[in-house]
């Protein structure tokens with residue numbers, strides 16, 4: 001299977017985890033897009049979806065799936081999303097598409113986080129993929145200095161503004177041996193809206209597309 005076929009296979013496998021008659025949390029990115037396309041086939045069996053980005057909301061609507069404001073949702077049994085990197089502990093780096101803040105909010109509400117990826121995303125140590133950090137624009141230089149003190153090399157993502165009107169710093173050269181600790185430290189830097197480490201709220205299940213088929217991993 002090619003990388004795209006692996007993504008699509010993981011997305012198809014996620015449909016089995018979608019409970020009937022519920023609202024579903026939906027992530028952002030190329031793998032999540034495959035999931036949206038699969039979700040459209042069973043749209044009459046769900047009660048709508050919460051979107052983690054404007055792009056996802058648009059794609060859901062284009063398939064005739066009702067998009068529901070998270071504030072009007074009491075119960076979100078499942079959130080399905082991709083990742084840029086994931087470990088066997090199901091800690092992730094997310095935000096390659098810049099949607100990390102809304103993704104983290106929807107994931108926080110959801111009872112179960114189902115991650116869907118191709119096999120290139122599975123790593124032993126997080127950090128080869130630059131860690132995305134959403135920052136309030138006026139705090140850019142301060143946050144960059146603080147990140148440098150933590151050993152990272154921040155680079156401003158060019159020509160990019162998030163759905164929330166903020167900038168993204170992509171942090172290179174991190175070898176993230178303790179993702180929970182780094183996520184906590186980054187959460188304490190004033191001016192950072194969200195960092196792309198999903199370790200305190202890791203995935204519950206990984207559906208990993210591989211050349212041999214989809215593997216299910218949990219921790």
Ligand SMILES: O=C[C@H](O)[C@H](O)[C@H](O)COP(=O)(O)O
Nearest residue numbers: 029030031082095096097099
């Ligand atoms: O902001 C984007 C999200 O965190 C995506 O889930 C992540 O970048 C993975 O995207 P893709 O499925 O396109 O590799």
